[in-house]
Amino acid sequence: MSVLAIVSLKNGQPTKGGLEAASYAAAFAKAQGQDAVALVAGAMTSDGGLGATGIDRVLHFSTELSDSSQWTRLAEAASKECGASTVVLSHDHTGRAIGPRLAVRLQAGMVSGVTELPRDGAVRKNVFSGKAMADVEVSTNAVVYSVTPNAFGVREGGSEAEASPFAAEVGEAREHVTGFDLASADGQTPLPEADLVVSAGRGLKGPENWGIVEDLANALGATTACSRPVSDIGWRPHHEHVGQTGITIRPNLYIAAGISGAIQHLAGVNQSKVIVVINTDPEAPFFKAADYGIVGDAFEVLPKLTAAVKALDA
């Protein structure tokens, strides 16, 4: 018996979501006295660092796949080959496309967006966009879990895993990838995976003022985000929109400047470990959800924070 992690690759390396899925699968396998196996598809050298997360064995399919049913067939074959009744993915695009398809094929109950290891036959996930949690139980023997990014984290310290080639009949591709646009030219960590996020809202007054937000983000190595109205009016791209109807994030640090803290905004960010709010209005609701606050003008405070971060590292 084993636990299988589906790990996606980017530029020959496991994605952070993939490493988190592997870490979760390894920890769960250990608790059950089972083996942890990872499945990858595409070019990757040796174990791709998956052994460090606690994975024992890597099944390596040599061809990159971008079709959700091909991936599903591959994962089904891998789960049969290693006798896995539990399959783990990241709750990113893979957890949304491959996980549910696989659950159908394996007749498995699926719980998406889990944040902790199962306990007493139930597993915890966030619901109501982070306003609450639910402990979910599955009635089938076979189970598929997708793990919320930045919740379980990447484990380290395991020894190198044994990687072996894996072949399976995956059928024809029907989803053909014809191009790719990088989210941001400057190589920021994608928002759902980011540990540090600097976000701004309508208080910034216009898109031409975002330089001071980006300066702080660059100094910290953080990813930029924004409130919904800011992306709706086109000041910032849609993929920066966080909140109940945007992306839900849980970084270590969330700095919000010129954002009032509406309930829909908070829903998507209130799982951040530390929240810093900068707002001219001492009554802004965001202060109630914050750990640290500065009542002040973002146009003055942000450059000072940037300077202080740079001084720290100097």
Add this chain to the structure above:
Amino acid sequence: MKILVCISQAPDTTSRIAFTNEGKTFDSTGVQYIVNPYDEWYALVRGIELKEAHGGTVTTITVGGAVCDPVIRKALAIGADDAIRVDAEPTDAMQTAELIASVAKSQAFDLILCGKETIDHNGSMVPAMVAELLDWPFIALATHLEVEGNTASLKRESAGGTEHVKVNLPLVLSASKGLAEQRIPNMRGIMSARSKPLNIEPGEAAALSSVRQFSLPPEKGACKIIPADQAEELIRLLREEAKAI
């Protein structure tokens, strides 16, 4: 083109979330229900736009009891032609997907559009499950969709960027922000919605999972206010006290 749009109801985004029955049941007292935003703003509106451009029909499908009828009428007011409600209490994604797929199998749809997730259970599972049950291609987190003849050109969110994808119809997609712009129903839409067909069908399927217990996150402690001229102090606290940077 024959388009099916999956519509779910969800608590209004301003709802206070609370539970009864010792945390086993969502407390719907005083809660207003809306069309799940991803279903309405992106999936439904893009379906209507494609119908306007290419001809065809837009049918909505909802799994749920009669309590869902107001949100279904809203979808009809925005511009869907007719609606199906599968009269069952949805417990999990697998059950919901099976009920939707069995209706879809009995009619020849070209395109099934879903929102990327509901804002209550945040499952994000029904769309791909429907695709697998039908053995159709599936595009998760679609931000762009054009259809030309039998071919769909799409963009989808993927690791660190956006992928361009080409797929032949039929297909299922889950809609993310960018696929379309919200539409406010006009008076004529609201009037005509009353007489558009809402067909109720029986349905039965098994759920494979259930919620044992709901809980609320712990309350935040008090916010530490730092004077605006002491930016260095905030950065010091973030490093030394919060260990966040």
